[in-house]
Amino acid sequence: MVGLHKSEMKNPVVRWIDERLPIPSMLNQEYAKFPTPKNFNYFWNFGALAMVNLVIMIVTGIFLAMHYTPHTSYAFDSVERIMRDVNFGWLIRYIHMNGASMFFIVVFIHIFRGLYYGSYKAPRELLWILGVVILLLMMATAFMGYVLPWGQMSFWGATVITNLFSAFPIVGESIVVWLWGGFSVDNPTLNRFFSLHYLLPFLIVGVVFLHVVALHITGSNNPLGIEPKGPQDTIPFHPYYTIKDTFGLCIYLIVFAFLVFFMPNYLGHADNYIPANPLVTPAHIVPEWYFLPFYAILRAVPDKLGGVLLMFGSILVLFVLPWLDTSPVRSMKFRPLARPFFWMFAIICVVLGYAGAMPAEGIWVTVSQVGTAYYFMYFLVILPVLGKIEKPRPLPESISAPVLRGGGPIMAGAAAKPMEKA
Amino acid sequence: MMRILRTTALAAALALGLPIAAHAAGEVPKPPAQNWSFGGLFGTFDRASAQRGFQVYKEVCAACHAMKQISYRNLADIGLSDAEIRAIAADVQVKDGPNDDGDMFERPGRPSDRFRSPFANEKAARAVNNGAYPVDLSLIIKARGGGADYLYALLTGYRDEPPEGVPAMDGMHWNDYFPGHWIAMGRPLNDDQVTFADGTPATTSQMARDLTTFMAWAAEPELEERRAMGVRVILFLIILAGMTYGVKRKIWADLKH
Amino acid sequence: MADAATAPSTGTAPHGSTGPAETRRDFLKLTTAAMAAVGVGAVVWPFIQSMNPSASVLALASTEVDLAPITEGQSITVMWRGKPVFVRHRTADDIKAANDVALNTLPDPQADGARVQKAEWLVMIGVCTHLGCVPLGQRPTDAKGDFGGWFCPCHGSHYDTSGRIRRGPAPRNLDVPEYTFVNDTNIRIG
Numbered sequence: 001m002v003g004l005h006k007s008e009m010k011n012p013v014v015r016w017i018d019e020r021l022p023i024p025s026m027l028n029q030e031y032a033k034f035p036t037p038k039n040f041n042y043f044w045n046f047g048a049l050a051m052v053n054l055v056i057m058i059v060t061g062i063f064l065a066m067h068y069t070p071h072t073s074y075a076f077d078s079v080e081r082i083m084r085d086v087n088f089g090w091l092i093r094y095i096h097m098n099g100a101s102m103f104f105i106v107v108f109i110h111i112f113r114g115l116y117y118g119s120y121k122a123p124r125e126l127l128w129i130l131g132v133v134i135l136l137l138m139m140a141t142a143f144m145g146y147v148l149p150w151g152q153m154s155f156w157g158a159t160v161i162t163n164l165f166s167a168f169p170i171v172g173e174s175i176v177v178w179l180w181g182g183f184s185v186d187n188p189t190l191n192r193f194f195s196l197h198y199l200l201p202f203l204i205v206g207v208v209f210l211h212v213v214a215l216h217i218t219g220s221n222n223p224l225g226i227e228p229k230g231p232q233d234t235i236p237f238h239p240y241y242t243i244k245d246t247f248g249l250c251i252y253l254i255v256f257a258f259l260v261f262f263m264p265n266y267l268g269h270a271d272n273y274i275p276a277n278p279l280v281t282p283a284h285i286v287p288e289w290y291f292l293p294f295y296a297i298l299r300a301v302p303d304k305l306g307g308v309l310l311m312f313g314s315i316l317v318l319f320v321l322p323w324l325d326t327s328p329v330r331s332m333k334f335r336p337l338a339r340p341f342f343w344m345f346a347i348i349c350v351v352l353g354y355a356g357a358m359p360a361e362g363i364w365v366t367v368s369q370v371g372t373a374y375y376f377m378y379f380l381v382i383l384p385v386l387g388k389i390e391k392p393r394p395l396p397e398s399i400s401a402p403v404l405r406g407g408g409p410i411m412a413g414a415a416a417k418p419m420e421k422a
Numbered sequence: 423m424m425r426i427l428r429t430t431a432l433a434a435a436l437a438l439g440l441p442i443a444a445h446a447a448g449e450v451p452k453p454p455a456q457n458w459s460f461g462g463l464f465g466t467f468d469r470a471s472a473q474r475g476f477q478v479y480k481e482v483c484a485a486c487h488a489m490k491q492i493s494y495r496n497l498a499d500i501g502l503s504d505a506e507i508r509a510i511a512a513d514v515q516v517k518d519g520p521n522d523d524g525d526m527f528e529r530p531g532r533p534s535d536r537f538r539s540p541f542a543n544e545k546a547a548r549a550v551n552n553g554a555y556p557v558d559l560s561l562i563i564k565a566r567g568g569g570a571d572y573l574y575a576l577l578t579g580y581r582d583e584p585p586e587g588v589p590a591m592d593g594m595h596w597n598d599y600f601p602g603h604w605i606a607m608g609r610p611l612n613d614d615q616v617t618f619a620d621g622t623p624a625t626t627s628q629m630a631r632d633l634t635t636f637m638a639w640a641a642e643p644e645l646e647e648r649r650a651m652g653v654r655v656i657l658f659l660i661i662l663a664g665m666t667y668g669v670k671r672k673i674w675a676d677l678k679h
Numbered sequence: 680m681a682d683a684a685t686a687p688s689t690g691t692a693p694h695g696s697t698g699p700a701e702t703r704r705d706f707l708k709l710t711t712a713a714m715a716a717v718g719v720g721a722v723v724w725p726f727i728q729s730m731n732p733s734a735s736v737l738a739l740a741s742t743e744v745d746l747a748p749i750t751e752g753q754s755i756t757v758m759w760r761g762k763p764v765f766v767r768h769r770t771a772d773d774i775k776a777a778n779d780v781a782l783n784t785l786p787d788p789q790a791d792g793a794r795v796q797k798a799e800w801l802v803m804i805g806v807c808t809h810l811g812c813v814p815l816g817q818r819p820t821d822a823k824g825d826f827g828g829w830f831c832p833c834h835g836s837h838y839d840t841s842g843r844i845r846r847g848p849a850p851r852n853l854d855v856p857e858y859t860f861v862n863d864t865n866i867r868i869g
Contacts, residue, residue: 038677063729080491080560083644085735088725090644091651235677243670246715250663254656261652262463265564273565273641274557283601495738534738662718665711672707 030216035234036241037222039399043117044220044241045248046110051208052249053103058201060096061145068148070194072187075150076275094264095256100142101267102256104290107135116342118330119221125322127214132318134207139291139315141200144193146288147185151272156285158185158193164298167308184278225330226395233399284359292356293349297375299360300368310372317379324379326387329395337390338383345378450601453568453575456631460570460638464653466646467639469501474618475636476500478629480510481616483559486551486607488539491560492640495533499643500636507533514538552593554606563634563641568599570634575599577630580609741869743861746800754817756805759868763805763813764856765829766866769840774798776827777841787852791841794855802866803842804856807831809849814838829853 007018007025018024067086069078082089111131114120120128147158162179166172181188219228228234235241259266267289271282287295297314301307317324332339352371358364459468476497479489494511498504511531516538519526531538540556541547548555566572579598584590594604611626611633618624622632639645732740742759744766749755754767767773777791795801807814809831815821816829816838824830824837826845831838836847843852858868 059726063726066730067733077491081733081735084491084496085733087728087731087733089729089733090648091725092729094648239673240677243666243673247663247666247670250659250666254659254663257652257655257659261648261655264648270565270567270569273561493735493738495734534735658714658718662711662714665707665714668707669711 030237031242032236032238034216034237035219035228035231036237037220037228037233037399038235038240039222039224040220040241040244041223042244042248043109043113044222045245045252046106046113047215048245049106049248049252050103050110052252053099053106054201054204054208057096057099057103058205060092060099061198061201063092064096065198068194070148070191072150072190072276075148075190079149091260094260098256098259098264098267100145100288101290102252102259103138104142106252107138108290111135112346114221115345116332117221117223118225118325118327118332120322121325121328121330122322123218124214124221127211127218128322129319130207130211130214132315134204134211135318136315137200137204137207141197141204142288142290144197144200146272147190147193148197149272150190150276152274152276152280152282153269153272153285155185155276155278156281157287158189160285161287162189164308164311167305169305221330222399223331223333224396224399225334226399229398286357289353289357292354293352293371294356296352296356296368297372299356300365300372310376314372314375317376321379321383325383327383327390327392328387329392334393334395335386335390336393338386341378341382341386344374348374348378450599450603453571453599456571456574458570458638459635460645464649466649467500468635470620471632471635472500472639473502473636474620474622474629475632475634476502477618478611478616478633479559479636482610482629483633484537484540486540486547486556487559488541488556489537489560489640490539490558492537493533494531494535494537496640496643500639504533511535552606556607559637559640561641563638565641570638572599573637574630574634576605577611577633578627741867743865743867745865747864751799756817757868759804759856764868765801765803765805765817765842765853767801769799769801773801773827773840777839777843780839780843786844787850789841789843789852794841794843794852796858796860800866801840801842802855802858802868803853805829805853807833807836807849808844808851808853809834809836809847814853 004019005022005025007015007022008028009015009018009024014024064082067078067082067089069075079093082093084090086092114128114131143157143161147154162176162185165175165179168175177183179189180186181192222228269286269288274282286292294311294314298307298311301310327335327338329335332342348371351367352375355364355368355371360368459465459471479487494507497507497510502510511533514531515528516531516535517526518529521527541550544555562573563569568575576597576599579600581596581598584596584603588596591604594606595608596603597605611629613626614624616624616629622628642648740760742757744755744757744764746766746768749766749768751768752770752773754765756763756765758764769777774791782788782790791798794803805813805817810833812831812833814824814829814831814836816823822830822832824839824845826837826839828840828842828845829838830836831847831849834848836849837845838849838853839845841852842855844850856868858866861867
């Protein structure tokens with residue numbers, strides 16, 4: 001139908017715009033009135049935090065790019081110039097550097113929240129898949145960003161990771177040369193990584209938009225994993241969750257600020273303050289901490305191609321997770337059998353990360369292998385089988401009346417103290 | 423609650439636990455922790471020590487080691503006056519040019535010049551140093567896992583003879599803390615090698631301590647500003663978090679059904 | 680966690696609080712919002728400031744020029760802050776011409792004496808005050824304009840032997856940078 005949008009905006013200017021381009025109405029609908037389950041716990045803050053983090057990364061990145069020189073002869077020195085001479089350059093760079101770590105911390109928690117509460121299950125499969133796409137884009141962006149300062153870890157990280165592609169038979173070598181734009185990691189590589197590092201975040205913004213659209217179609221999951229039955233189960237997003245997210249944001253910023261101002265290099269590696277030297281490999285090459293579990297999976301297999309496939313597989317398996325988990329119950333709160341396996345999985349991920357940081361020898365190879373085995377078992381065997389054999393606890397009738405039916409067992413799960421019916 | 427605590431602990435482990443890993447090659451002992459003026463969360467650089475450290479660098483290290491990220495003007499940070507900086511800079515000859523005839527020429531340094539490098543390039547440096555490359559020291563504290571403690575341990579960790587049973591190595595020197603122990607650089611600091619203007623006795627450990635302080639400043643000249651700003655930012659955020667929590671409580675108090 | 684749950688669940692109306700509680704909440708809300716706004720403002724500042732000249736750029740903001748090799752009537756151009764600076768060793772005729780002008784006929788009245796420290800040395804930023812082109816007149820073969828000084832080819836501004844605008848669209852005389860005579864034959868610009 002043609003004609004002006006029927007606006008409910010009171011401010012005449014906003015109303016004038018809204019009638020022609022109903023963005024204010026849309027925002028009001030999606031971010032103010034949007035009915036949201038009333039029983040979120042603080043783990044539901046992390047989506048908003050990730051979004052803020054993305055904005056922080058883009059803004060600091062744009063300002064860093066104003067001073068950075070993507071050339072092998074100048075990259076290292078230009079970063080030092082940012083640290084020493086550019087006004088507040090050290091601040092902006094340390095925010096960007098630690099922001100990458102914060103981004104992964106936030107997103108990992110966000111993912112584990114999804115795993116625990118079954119947020120990937122129907123009808124939210126596509127929402128989950130878009131999330132995995134964001135994770136992949138983030139990893140690519142972070143990897144290329146780490147190359148830009150052109151320190152030793154930058155150079156050797158780039159060399160090792162791009163060499164992964166040489167594992168593929170026949171085309172492997174050509175792919176690697178194509179990635180490098182030469183016969184080793186060199187200036188053409190640095191240039192394209194800078195270009196792509198600047199581009200990918202905006203792709204992430206695009207996919208995040210789709211992620212949010214998909215979220216607003218299905219509505220949010222919640223700690224009970226049951227759909228809201230009516231208005232008594234939901235509250236408007238604003239002010240309830242806007243203020244809760246703001247509080248969470250403050251806490252997140254405190255952690256972030258502590259890293260930036262008091263231990264800015266703690267999560268980094270000392271070797272990256274040595275300028276890249278193509279003739280000398282550092283004694284221990286380790287990726288940034290957020291890649292360590294995947295790095296451990298890579299090294300768990302003695303076969304080159306096998307390791308590479310497993311590493312990519314460890315992410316790709318997440319794409320099909322919605323169809324692997326056969327249990328109709330979302331929240332682990334009602335899955336007594338699955339819960340210990342989930343916690344085991346979480347611990348294994350940490351252990352894999354630790355093993356990834358250790359030299360690939362002795363006990364750590366075994367640890368990586370056991371961890372890798374469990375990682376894939378969890379998705380490919382445990383979750384599919386559990387769904388068939390597990391007897392879940394009775395689900396509550398609705399979000400606002402979780403204690404009315406089968407109340408006993410839920411009381412044990414103290415995360416969300418059930419609200420008494422007045 | 424327990425579940426949340428557990429998960430938080432997990433997140434913390436993810437965030438903090440992992441990267442402690444994987445420095446340390448082989449059997450080198452961990453450098454003993456020293457008490458530094460710039461240590462802890464709120465330390466600041468001991469200016470007098472950093473100035474003495476600069477003197478040690480200038481008179482000892484600078485013969486082989488460059489510090490090309492540092493300019494003479496930066497010395498104002500550790501308390502040198504403009505006149506002192508100009509004099510220090512003017513003492514060295516800096517390559518400049520080309521002039522109108524197209525030739526490179528030497529001129530006295532200016533505060534805006536970088537510290538003069540002892541060698542034109544890495545190959546020249548290796549040629550004079552038995553193939554070893556004296557590394558640039560601008561970032562040495564950040565570029566070594568052990569940081570300041572490691573540098574101090576290295577400077578004071580030389581032995582004239584390797585431990586018993588270890589055959590000597592030609593042209594190499596035994597150091598307790600250098601990875602692999604055999605280091606190309608000979609013992610750099612000896613007692614009374616320099617004379618400090620402020621009368622501080624120039625013992626090896628004193629010079630090592632001062633030099634390390636200077637290097638720590640050179641690696642992180644923003645450290646003091648950063649920490650001071652951090653205190654203000656975090657206090658602000660804590661107050662803001664408290665107030666936001668108050669607002670949140672009030673808003674959510676409406677929900678009672 | 681969920682605070683709604685920990686709040687005492689007495690049977691009050693859903694939106695019950697009124698009176699003093701309401702005001703207190705508004706006050707808290709306002710102060711919190713104000714604090715947050717201050718915080719955001721404080722965050723913007725470093726980013727704006729980062730685009731200003733960095734310490735290394737500022738450190739190069741002065742340059743020294745040796746005047747000894749410049750013969751009478753000759754001009755040299757030196758770079759200062761990324762801009763050309765004209766240094767002309769003026770002849771007696773140049774100086775006389777510069778002084779013989781009635782100030783009230785000038786678009787931007789300024790005495791020659793106010794533009795030089797030593798009459799034979801004219802030091803100016805060689806950037807036309809109209810739209811930033813570099814005027815001609817430094818080399819002996821250049822067009823020097825109708826007043827024997829400089830001529831801007833972009834939009835036809837004529838400058839005299841004191842670098843003052845005489846005809847054309849330029850609004851001001853060529854700017855004189857801050858400089859000092861370190862000794863008789865050396866100046867430091869900036």
